[in-house]
Amino acid sequence: MDIEFDQPIFVISVAAELADMHPQTLRQYDRLGIVSPSRAPGKSRRYSQRDVTMLREVQRLSQEGVSLEGIRRILQLENQVAALQRRVTELTEELGRRRQPLDARVFAAGTAGDVVSLARGKRPRPRSQALVVWRPRTPE
Structure with a gap:
């Protein structure tokens, strides 16, 4: 025991x-x-x-x-x-x-504070002063 x-x-x-x-x-x-x-x-x-x-x-x-x-x-x-x-x-x-899922997405923050999920390589629409946050891929 x-x-x-x-x-x-x-x-x-x-x-x-x-x-x-x-x-x-x-x-x-x-x-x-x-x-x-x-x-x-x-x-x-x-x-x-x-x-x-x-x-x-x-x-x-x-x-x-x-x-x-x-x-x-x-x-x-x-x-x-x-x-x-x-x-x-x-x-x-x-x-x-x-x-895995996070590497495929990019997030943009608009001037109003809204957060938008974007596909990789896409820009926010309409063209704005949005800040795009991304992280470069590191070799595996």
């Missing part, structure tokens, strides 16, 4: 033992927002394997002399970077799905 990395299954005593910490330290980290476990229906803390891994990272940083506020900020920035990397991946995949 495989346990999911994010499945909140460990009670505080087990998580503390796995992270080689005192349960009170885990409570303090929770209060400070450094590692925030899930809550079971009775309000008891439940830690996942991801939480235990994060606790070990907090312990390592602390032993290197990083303050708790510094650790909190480092973890916050790491989470932000991971979220941004996921978003870049999503947008790259979306662009890959759309690339």
